[in-house]
Amino acid sequence: MRYLIIPSIIVFVLLGACVQKEILDDVSLETGSGYDYVNGKIRGTTLIPVYLPDKSVRNKTFTAFSQQSREFLLNIQRQSSDPIVTGSLKVVLFGEKLSKKEGILALMDSFQRDPSIGAGLYLAVTEGESKKFLAGDYGNRGNAVYITNLIRHNMKNKDVPKTDMQRFLFDFNQIGKTPYLPRLKKIGKEQMEISGISFFRYGKIVDSIPAKKMFYFKLLVDxxxxxxxxxxxxxxxxxxxxxxxxxxxxxxxxxxxxxxxxxxxxxxxxxxxxxxxxxxxxxxxxxxxxxxxxxxxxxxxxxxxxxxxxxxxxxxxxxxxxxxxxxxxxxxxxxxxxxxxxxxxxxxxxxxxx
The missing domain is CATH 3.30.300.210 (Nutrient germinant receptor protein C, domain 3)
Incomplete structure (x- = not known):
């Protein structure tokens, strides 16, 4: 028995040496991201929370242009003094222009292939550029927490039907079902609201309903x-x-x-x-x-x-x-x-x- 234990320990040690260790104080945690279509290119914005001594959060954003979300992260890494990791990503926003013109499937594919990103990732469409939503100031807990809680609360307690990355991709891959995402609208420098639901065909928005119809739509699907x-x-x-x-x-x-x-x-x-x-x-x-x-x-x-x-x-x-x-x-x-x-x-x- 002991002859089996020794090789196992050796293999464990060797495998452990291959895992890249990351100390929280030495990395930047990406908690939110947004994508927009600007001048014929796709612009990605990464949201990084900076935790201050008084326990409040300062929101810091990095921006880069590319075609795939993994390339965005590589380009943004060059702007950050610490490695940026995606394991804490909570929400991804898609600008309306991008969602209608280019679609979001290519970006979604890279998210589902990233093992560090959870299937419960919240997704939403923004009325206007997503960068403006991430760059706002929505309290001391950080913008990603605010946006995530806004979506989660309205799905759990109000008129927004449940959806996330897993449900969106399931509906997309299921013939006979159209995927949908909530829409966000800025109503002030420190406030936004869920203004409706957008429906997708082949990754592009084809229709939307206003907030006043969400109650009835949720009755049909939840x-x-x-x-x-x-x-x-x-x-x-x-x-x-x-x-x-x-x-x-x-x-x-x-x-x-x-x-x-x-x-x-x-x-x-x-x-x-x-x-x-x-x-x-x-x-x-x-x-x-x-x-x-x-x-x-x-x-x-x-x-x-x-x-x-x-x-x-x-x-x-x-x-x-x-x-x-x-x-x-x-x-x-x-x-x-x-x-x-x-x-x-x-x-x-x-x-x-x-």
């Missing part, structure tokens, strides 16, 4: 959703928050293809402008919200069909239910797809009355 809606009932105003939702699709017919989408929404009435909320008012609000959801979801499906995109994944769903399904025929069949949306809304409790 089993859990927390979102807020303002609705008018007679002369009164109500604020309703979804606390739980789930969806179920059923293939009702194959000639023509017909899909029934059933949405179950449990909600809370947070605010109501009337003096008193009666059971009759609750029923009115439920009915109005149900009609809004059904109309807006059908409208979204119509828009997706017109743009020939399928972010809901009807094609993938029907394929899983149909033997000898042909995606070649689906290109035509999708335009004739019938989608019936049925919403069941229940107000679980009422909150503040103005």
């Amino acid at each position: 089993k859990y959703s927390q979102g807020t809606l303002n609705i008018s009932i007679d002369k009164e105003q109500a604020v309703v928050e979804s606390i739980r939702s789930k969806y179920k699709m059923q293939l009702a017919s194959r000639n023509p293809y017909t899909v029934d989408v059933k949405l179950k929404v449990n909600a809370v009435l947070n605010e109501y402008s009337g003096k008193k909320v009666t059971p009759k008012d609750i029923k009115k609000i439920e009915k109005k919200l149900q009609k809004n959801i059904e109309f807006e979801c059908r409208d979204l499906v119509t828009e997706f069909k017109e743009k020939n995109i399928d972010p809901v994944g009807f094609g993938h769903f029907i394929k899983s239910k149909t033997r000898n399904f042909s995606f070649e025929n689906w290109k035509t069949d999708y335009q004739y797809l019938k989608v019936n949306v049925h919403a069941d809304v229940t107000i679980m409790e009422s909150g503040v009355i103005e």
Whole structure:
């Protein structure tokens, strides 16, 4: 037994000597990056946090021009006094012009091939150049942390459907499903917001929806959703928050293809402008919200069909239910797809009355 142990120790020591050691104090951690299309070239921006003695963070950026993300890092290394490592990369932003003109697939390929980058990397499209978003000042924790928390919070608690690098690439490689990313918009020197969702075909943006439609889109693609809606009932105003939702699709017919989408929404009435909320008012609000959801979801499906995109994944769903399904025929069949949306809304409790 001891004769086996000694060679094993030798191999372990030799392999250990081949691993490059990196001390945190001696390297620069890349926490965010952005890519833009500028004057016919792709510009990459790397965000490096500099930790100050008072525990605050100063945001430092490096910029270089190239065609591949690995080349960006090599070019930026020449500008840094310490080695730059990608193991702490949290978020990657793509400028809208780049996303529409050149596409993001070549850049995405290099990210997924880098073993130091996690599959849960957050991605987003920026309205304007991504460099301006990384170079801002969004508090003491660093810009990458701010942007990451902004995206994560809105995916977990609000209207943004879940997506990251792993989900984006899965949807891209899955025939019958269109990938999507959240859009960011600057609303001040120290503030930004999620302004909508962008949809991609072959790595390029082909359509986007505004923030007001995100609630309905999330109902169609996420089993859990927390979102807020303002609705008018007679002369009164109500604020309703979804606390739980789930969806179920059923293939009702194959000639023509017909899909029934059933949405179950449990909600809370947070605010109501009337003096008193009666059971009759609750029923009115439920009915109005149900009609809004059904109309807006059908409208979204119509828009997706017109743009020939399928972010809901009807094609993938029907394929899983149909033997000898042909995606070649689906290109035509999708335009004739019938989608019936049925919403069941229940107000679980009422909150503040103005």
